[in-house]
Amino acid sequence: MRPQLAQSFSVEQLRSVTRRKFFHQCGTGMGAIALASLLNERLFAADAGRTRPAESHPGPHFAPKARNIIYLFQSGGPSHLDLFDYKPELIQRNGQEMPAEMLKSIRLAQIGKEAAVLGTRYQFQQFGKSGVWISELLPQLQTIVDDVCFLQGFYSEAFNHDPATLFMNTGAQLAGRPSMGSWFSYGLGSENRDLPAFVVLMTGVGQPLTVSAWGSGFLPTVHQGVQLRSQGDPVLYVSNPPGIGPERRRQSLDVLRDLNQKRYDALRDPEIQTRIAAYEMAYRMQTSVPDVMDISKEPAAIHEMYATTPGRASFANNCLLARRLVERGVRFVQLYHRGWDHHGGPDGNLVYDLKKRCVETDQPAVALIKDLKQRGLLDSTLVVWGGEFGRTPMMQGNPKPDQVGRDHHPHGYTVWLAGGGIKPGVVHGATDEFGFYAVENKVHVHDLHATILHLFGLDHTKLTYRFQGRDYRLTDVHGSVVKEILV
Numbered sequence: 001m002r003p004q005l006a007q008s009f010s011v012e013q014l015r016s017v018t019r020r021k022f023f024h025q026c027g028t029g030m031g032a033i034a035l036a037s038l039l040n041e042r043l044f045a046a047d048a049g050r051t052r053p054a055e056s057h058p059g060p061h062f063a064p065k066a067r068n069i070i071y072l073f074q075s076g077g078p079s080h081l082d083l084f085d086y087k088p089e090l091i092q093r094n095g096q097e098m099p100a101e102m103l104k105s106i107r108l109a110q111i112g113k114e115a116a117v118l119g120t121r122y123q124f125q126q127f128g129k130s131g132v133w134i135s136e137l138l139p140q141l142q143t144i145v146d147d148v149c150f151l152q153g154f155y156s157e158a159f160n161h162d163p164a165t166l167f168m169n170t171g172a173q174l175a176g177r178p179s180m181g182s183w184f185s186y187g188l189g190s191e192n193r194d195l196p197a198f199v200v201l202m203t204g205v206g207q208p209l210t211v212s213a214w215g216s217g218f219l220p221t222v223h224q225g226v227q228l229r230s231q232g233d234p235v236l237y238v239s240n241p242p243g244i245g246p247e248r249r250r251q252s253l254d255v256l257r258d259l260n261q262k263r264y265d266a267l268r269d270p271e272i273q274t275r276i277a278a279y280e281m282a283y284r285m286q287t288s289v290p291d292v293m294d295i296s297k298e299p300a301a302i303h304e305m306y307a308t309t310p311g312r313a314s315f316a317n318n319c320l321l322a323r324r325l326v327e328r329g330v331r332f333v334q335l336y337h338r339g340w341d342h343h344g345g346p347d348g349n350l351v352y353d354l355k356k357r358c359v360e361t362d363q364p365a366v367a368l369i370k371d372l373k374q375r376g377l378l379d380s381t382l383v384v385w386g387g388e389f390g391r392t393p394m395m396q397g398n399p400k401p402d403q404v405g406r407d408h409h410p411h412g413y414t415v416w417l418a419g420g421g422i423k424p425g426v427v428h429g430a431t432d433e434f435g436f437y438a439v440e441n442k443v444h445v446h447d448l449h450a451t452i453l454h455l456f457g458l459d460h461t462k463l464t465y466r467f468q469g470r471d472y473r474l475t476d477v478h479g480s481v482v483k484e485i486l487v
Contacts, residue, residue: 069382075206137355154442155437166213182198204360206341296310340354384417
């Protein structure tokens with residue numbers, strides 16, 4: 001029976017009602033009130049946008065300088081000491097031991113602290129008005145140094161591939177957080193309703209990559225990166241099955257949409273809306289994706305510029321595809337190129353394999369910058385180049401050309417950026433004389449993420465998503481915008 005409340009009480013009656021008795025008598029009524037509040041969507045206005053994840057975006061927070069981003073992720077850890085960070089001290093001390101005080105509290109992935117110093121084998125020269133030191137392995141990059149900003153005091157915290165890759169891509173070392181591209185999709189959406197906001201292209205062999213690097217984490221899955229292929233069908237399973245034409249496919253999708261909508265009306269689960277949006281996007285991509293992926297339409301001069309070969313899977317083809325995608329309004333294009341893990345030995349060394357990676361990537365990456373610039377797109381497109389960490393100043397393996405290598409090294413390495421509101425022709429930060437620690441104008445992973453978001457009009461402290469009772473963000477509770485490198 002429900003408790004009956006009298007219309008009036010005597011003083012004695014009121015004094016006899018203890019707090020415990022009051023809640024015991026009124027418990028049923030208060031429980032009903034609580035349940036009603038849980039079922040009333042209007043009481044959760046701040047979360048209302050989650051019910052339509054494909055259509056609501058919280059940003060931008062202020063006027064952006066960039067509209068699109070191309071992230072050239074060099075998976076495996078390129079050696080900053082053989083490419084960007086010229087250290088004569090290493091050459092002079094080649095074969096000697098590292099100073100003991102530098103290794104006191106350091107953790108190394110695979111080598112011991114007694115490993116010998118390894119000076120670079122490659123010639124460095126200064127280029128451009130900025131006088132940037134660049135290795136002979138990157139002859140094309142030498143021609144555009146005045147368009148590039150080099151972060152030579154960059155550092156991370158993770159020294160193994162999987163957590164370091166996740167850290168660079170999601171701001172966390174454990175799987176389950178949204179990737180940077182997913183945050184962009186959530187924050188800004190796409191400029192083209194027929195293409196995803198976040199596209200992933202992959203080449204190379206070596207250290208395996210997991211979907212977590214471009215996954216949406218706890219964000220609605222509509223924001224996950226869509227992996228395209230530069231060879232074969234551009235998107236797996238997006239083509240119609242044999243015997244199914246466009247009209248039948250459209251009819252099937254309409255029925256499926258109606259069924260999903262009924263389910264959503266009953267459960268109000270935002271992932272159902274995501275599923276509807278994904279099916280519709282896949283249908284539109286049947287027309288839009290083959291067109292954008294067909295690089296054979298490009299002039300011969302462009303193919304020569306990038307060193308592309310239509311029909312092949314290559315970093316060169318993907319760089320050209322990246323330009324075509326941002327031209328069509330794709331917000332975030334991520335290119336993964338594997339094969340930079342050069343520990344020494346037949347699986348990867350600093351002579352043959354490092355040269356191969358540079359041949360594969362130097363010309364296409366530079367062609368991308370030049371092509372964007374000549375089309376008037378560089379000012380609005382941010383290009384980022386870097387891996388999950390650098391390599392140690394100490395040797396791994398032995399000095400033979402096919403054996404020499406370096407271990408993982410997150411404490412100081414180089415990442416470069418161009419376009420999209422970044423100050424050109426700048427070297428920001430420095431490592432010590434051994435290239436071991438970032439010591440000047442240090443930039444952490446969270447700082448890079450905060451700066452990139454800032455360029456797109458997003459305040460990294462305000463781009464948040466509530467999950468399991470907490471407001472999460474790409475930069476966790478860290479990060480500062482590196483204003484010195486902004487135009």
